[in-house]
Amino acid sequence: MGNLHSVSKALEMVGADVVITSDPADLEKCDGIVLPGVGSFRQGMENLNNLGLVETLNREIIERQKPMLGICLGMQLAARFGEEEGPTEGLGWLDADVLQLVPESDDCKIPHIGWNDVEFDEHNPLFKGIRSPASFYFVHSFHFVYNLNSVMTSTCDHGGTFLSSLSKENIQLVQFHPEKSQDIGLQVLENFLELV
Amino acid sequence: MLKNRIIPILLLKHGRCVKGKQFCDFRDVGAPVTAAKVYDAQRVDELAFLDILASQEERDVLLDIITKTAEECFMPLSVGGGIRSLDDIKMVLAAGADKVVINTAAVENPDFVAKASQHFGKANIVVSVDYKMNDKGKREVFTHSGTTKTDIDAFEWVIRLEELGAGELILTSIDHEGTMAGYDLEFITDVSTRLKIPVIAHGGVGTLAHFKEGISVGHASGVAAASIFHFTDQNPIKTRLYLKDAGLNVRI
Numbered sequence: 358m359g360n361l362h363s364v365s366k367a368l369e370m371v372g373a374d375v376v377i378t379s380d381p382a383d384l385e386k387c388d389g390i391v392l393p394g395v396g397s398f399r400q401g402m403e404n405l406n407n408l409g410l411v412e413t414l415n416r417e418i419i420e421r422q423k424p425m426l427g428i429c430l431g432m433q434l435a436a437r438f439g440e441e442e443g444p445t446e447g448l449g450w451l452d453a454d455v456l457q458l459v460p461e462s463d464d465c466k467i468p469h470i471g472w473n474d475v476e477f478d479e480h481n482p483l484f485k486g487i488r489s490p491a492s493f494y495f496v497h498s499f500h501f502v503y504n505l506n507s508v509m510t511s512t513c514d515h516g517g518t519f520l521s522s523l524s525k526e527n528i529q530l531v532q533f534h535p536e537k538s539q540d541i542g543l544q545v546l547e548n549f550l551e552l553v
Numbered sequence: 554m555l556k557n558r559i560i561p562i563l564l565l566k567h568g569r570c571v572k573g574k575q576f577c578d579f580r581d582v583g584a585p586v587t588a589a590k591v592y593d594a595q596r597v598d599e600l601a602f603l604d605i606l607a608s609q610e611e612r613d614v615l616l617d618i619i620t621k622t623a624e625e626c627f628m629p630l631s632v633g634g635g636i637r638s639l640d641d642i643k644m645v646l647a648a649g650a651d652k653v654v655i656n657t658a659a660v661e662n663p664d665f666v667a668k669a670s671q672h673f674g675k676a677n678i679v680v681s682v683d684y685k686m687n688d689k690g691k692r693e694v695f696t697h698s699g700t701t702k703t704d705i706d707a708f709e710w711v712i713r714l715e716e717l718g719a720g721e722l723i724l725t726s727i728d729h730e731g732t733m734a735g736y737d738l739e740f741i742t743d744v745s746t747r748l749k750i751p752v753i754a755h756g757g758v759g760t761l762a763h764f765k766e767g768i769s770v771g772h773a774s775g776v777a778a779a780s781i782f783h784f785t786d787q788n789p790i791k792t793r794l795y796l797k798d799a800g801l802n803v804r805i
Contacts, residue, residue, distance in 0.1 A: 360647070360649065360650075361647060362620065362623050362647060362649045363623045363649040366624050366627075367627050370627070395673065396674050397672065397673065397674040398674075430674070465555070466555075466750055466752075468675060468750065470751050471558050471775070472555070472598055472804045473554065473555045492556065492804050496652065496676045498674065498676050534651070536627055537628060537651060538627070539596055
């Protein structure tokens with residue numbers, strides 16, 4: 358699903374041993390899990406269901422609290438519900454909805470594609486070594502709607518503020534693409550590895 | 554606030570970068586992976602690879618180039634050339650592209666755009682529209698790298714593409730392409746102000762002022778070019794500094 362090659366190469370670049378897998382046994386053995394993803398919410402959940410991975414992901418990430426990074430669609434799938442290509446139930450790890458981005462201004466184009474400033478708390482472990490705000494690369498039309506402020510780690514503005522990353526216990530979710538955000542993106546991935 | 558993107562375009566043929574004028578007289582301008590690495594070092598906002606032959610054999614070469622580029626360059630890549638099926642899209646994305654660029658297949662089978670958008674999410678589906686002014690003074694869509702006329706009106710076509718679910722458009726004026734005389738600003742403005750999806754201007758950049766016009770006059774979300782980077786001493790770093798000085802919202 359999606360941009361696995363880029364994500365794995367970027368993780369290797371910052372020192373990870375990476376296995377691209379859909380095998381539950383590999384997910385049990387590894388120290389951390391990265392769920393990337395390009396595609397629609399509906400298709401993403403269908404893929405996880407067809408691969409029989411939902412149960413394994415729940416066990417490894419929710420029960421066993423393995424460090425997890427969700428990127429773009431991989432962030433969105435952690436929600437309980439997504440509306441892209443029809444109402445679809447997500448993994449439901451957070452009581453959040455994934456809804457269409459609706460900018461307040463007509464000047465803001467949808468999909469939200471390109472580099473945008475992300476504002477974050479510089480003390481957050483995922484953003485260690487990066488000055489806020491910093492530009493990250495985005496490609497999406499839907500966003501993660503979650504109103505528990507305590508877990509937000511960054512926000513971004515595109516005709517209105519949206520949640521660009523969050524951190525809840527072992528789960529790190531980012532809407533932007535660290536694997537495509539050059540030096541600062543690699544820094545985020547390296548920071549994630551330190552959490553593993 | 555979302556930045557305006559500066560996008561170098563690398564045209565590929567038999568695994569080499571080429572550059573022509575008005576879609577003809579292609580010259581060899583180097584090895585693609587090497588070129589990509591140079592652009593990555595210059596921290597470009599995005600790079601587009603477009604294969605002009607778009608045949609089956611050519612696609613394997615293209616996949617190899619993307620795979621190798623994605624191993625070393627952690628920047629956004631848009632890739633087109635011979636994208637005709639959902640499997641083609643899957644392969645290109647899996648190799649390291651963020652967005653796929655569809656051109657001829659969209660005209661031959663508009664439903665393909667809708668299917669691709671439903672399957673992969675519209676944000677990853679770009680349609681490239683090549684057009685030329687015909688003798689009736691209308692902009693007409695051309696396919697097969699500008700070799701085949703279609704009788705389709707370019708403005709009607711871009712409206713249809715948005716309805717079908719295209720997530721972004723690259724507009725290339727064949728008349729302007731490679732001339733270094735500036736973008737077709739009239740059309741870019743009309744399309745950018747009419748559509749809600751991002752529009753990338755392409756074809757004709759010869760000076761840094763042309764990039765500026767594409768954004769400030771044309772309202773393009775991104776400005777693409779090839780010749781200026783291949784054949785002059787301008788590069789993306791100078792371009793973004795120039796645009797920043799001109800008061801535009803670009804990434805530094």
